[in-house]
Amino acid sequence: MPNQDSTSSPQLTHATINNGWFREVSDESFPGQAFELRVSKILHVEKSEFQDILVFESTDYGNVLVLDGIIQLSERDEFSYQEMITHIPIFAHKNPKSVLIIGGGDGGVLREVLKHNYIERIIQVEIDETVIRLSKKYLKSMSIGFDNPKVEIKLCDGFAYLDELRSAQEKFDIIITDSSDPDGPAAAFFQENYFKLLYNALNENGNVIMQASENVWLNINKLKELKQTMQKVFPNVMYTETSVPTYTSGRLGLMVASKDDSLKLNQPVRSFNREQEIDLFRYYNSSIHKSSFDLPNWASSFLDQY
Incomplete structure (x- = not known):
């Protein structure tokens, strides 16, 4: 498929859009459900070396990035x-100085990391340069950090980069895995070997977090399997959630882990004052940090049982 955008072709089409509505269906990730957004304009359609990429302007959620038919984000x-x-992983660490971001080519995680002025070095590893390029064009409020002097961008596979670190001395205080769902090239990011590489790349008291793909309302069995797989490697693993309306069922799970088995990941060890939180963040605050780990009885008992 040739690269197409709205400036070169006003009649863009995509298989997921019909009669002015984008429709997301995945029998594997969320069987029996579907999600739709009304489309104002298709902005870009492209098949990169790694994935199918769609960017469209919605009528109510701003610009939307879709990879392989699955919504990655909306501006709203x-x-x-x-x-x-x-x-969550940064405020749960006593003194973080270095951060590694795996994925996150839209720039959103990088934007948030840069709000912590005490972070001295940030490396971002993104396999698909196309995502970065399109985010700079269509998601400008998210992609503002790529030119920051603290940031080093490496265009390569995240798994391969971590594998190279096994023989290197470089370690990180925080690793954030912002991958797509475990289908196709992202499947490796949800397996035990990957978690071993993460463990090796962390400093002694380092924290890691990843999107869990599932939440307790979608496929809690897969969620439990993921947690147990991480627990084979990390002594301290917890599950938390955030509210994302454009993710099917409106909740998105996160799995956070630490090398420090005594660390209470659901309790921030540092925090900004309330004025700073309001100024810097639209969602996160220290109270939400704590409460986001609280689950309904049926879910918490199921995830914690062996």
Whole structure:
């Protein structure tokens, strides 16, 4: 499929859009459900080396990025995910200085990491340069951090990059895995070997967080399997959630882990004052940090049983 955008072709089409509505269906990820958004204009359609990419302007949720038919974000609600996946592991760490971002080519996580001025070095590993390029064009409020001097962008596979670190001395205080769902090239990011690489790349008291793909309302069995797989590697693993209306069922799970088995990941060890929180964040605050780990009885008992 050739690269197409609205400036070169006003009649763009995509298989997921019909009669002015985008429709997301995945029998594997969320069987028996579907999600729709009304489309104002298709902005870009492209098949990169790695995935099918669609960007469209919705009537109510701003610009929307879709990879392989699955919504990755909308401008209206992206901050709820970006802030929680970023600030939970950082505020749960006593003194973070270095951050590694795996994925996140839209720039949202990077934008949030840069709000912590004490972070000295940030490396972002993104396999698909096309996502970065299109985010700079269509998601400008998210992609503002790519030119920051603290940031080093590496265009390569995240799994391969971590594998190279096994023989290197470089370690990180925080690792954030912002991958797509575990279908196709992202499947490796949900397996035990990947978690071993994450563990190796962390400093002694390092924290890692990843999007869990599932939540307790979708496929709690897969969620439990993911948690147990991480627990084979990390001594301290917890599940938390954030509210994302454009994610099917409106909730998105996050799995956070630490090398420090005594660390209470659901309790921030540092925080900004209330004025700073209001100024810097639209979703995250220290209270939400704590409460986001609270689950209904049926869900928490199921995830914790062996």
